Amino acid sequence: MSMIEFKDVEKYYGDFHALKDINLKIDAGETVVLIGPSGSGKSTLIRTVNGLEEIQEGQLLVDGFDLHDPKTDMNKIRKNVGMVFQHFNLYNNKTVLENIMLAPRLVLKRDEEENKKLAMALLERVGLADKANNMPSALSGGQKQRVAIARSLAMKPKCLLFDEPTSALDPEMIGDVLKVMREIAEDSDMTMLVVTHEMGFAKAVADRVIFMADGQILEDSSTEQFFKEPSNDRAKKFLSQVANH
């Protein structure tokens, strides 16, 4: 069963045509990496999946819900589709632990004791149990991002979206975040859609690689094939540029 399905999707910002004729199917449990030059529409595409950006034409099905249908309750989708942002977006007015516990408490009405136990287990998993009572401002970028991942996981989503999760991090912080992401991909049957420039991560973790440029999907191949020999010329060029430094 497909978790995410784009059918002839078009997205405009005023006159700017941000997504052009997107057709894409991602199955439940798949890990898909989305790459491409900046301004190619990767972030826009991933943000449409949980309704942070609206589409103007076509059909977008997520977990069986039609996002283009005004009757669809976005909160129901977001409950099952988590998102990790480039700039973390942790709640500045809450402690690390509260950041993780808030949504399960308000949205899922999870029992308080169980909620705390699960939140602590998640913090343990991302290696930050000792920071539970800190405010986000006291954490480094890499720590913030691991908390943000724990916050998303606390909702037990079916699908996790990562929008350039390591782009705002210092190089020495990137490894820890990628390690956590890799463990999620390997240990769970969660669907993952990841926008990233980390080719090593893509190679190691992705089932499929999608290459975008100018708002279009130019290539959609298995990871192995993509890194061996992309069929699209721009993808080839992009890959050689990324690999050369």
Place this chain on the structure above:
Amino acid sequence: MTDFINALTPENLGYLLQGLGITVAVSVLSIIISFLLGSIVGIVMFEKIPYFSSLVGTLNNIVRNLPLLLIIFFTYFALPQIGIRLPVFWSTVVAMSFFEAAMLSEIIRGGLDSVDKGQFEGARSTGLSNRQTLVHIVLPQAYKKMIPPLISQLISLVKDTSLASGIVLADLTFRGQVVYAQNSHYIVPVLVFMTFCYFVVNYLLSLLAKHLDRRLA
């Protein structure tokens, strides 16, 4: 010095302090009402509801650009013409609340606007509703940023209650005038006493601001 002793007799002091009580009562009621009303108006303007928000914004702008004294006169002298007759105390509270709500709403809208958009996206992407996002994430952060301008505005409010002496509200300012009208030697002592009273009330407000600032940190 003898002027001070003659002017600030226990009797006069009691009379003035009762006026201070009225000033404080009007202020506290107006602060509560205008804060609640201003929050609602501020949120409406912030949410950019089609047509409605801009309508509220326009009305708000009109109110903000009127002199407060005019609004006080309006509630006391004009409302009775359409059958709404309020005692002078409540006329003042209504006028002050109405005017200050308009002033506060702009501060609150600005505070909400200053919260990073990522905070909304983070909250919405974990499934929180718009209302939950506002209540748990955005408003607490916005209020914290708003404390300094908010308290300045509330200090203005306390001082502006003195305008209601124009409709014969028996507040501190009005009673001061009554006392020094008896004897022109009393003017300086009474004004000094009034200064002291207003200062204490407003200083307490700024202490409250510091306390809130620390607690919301």
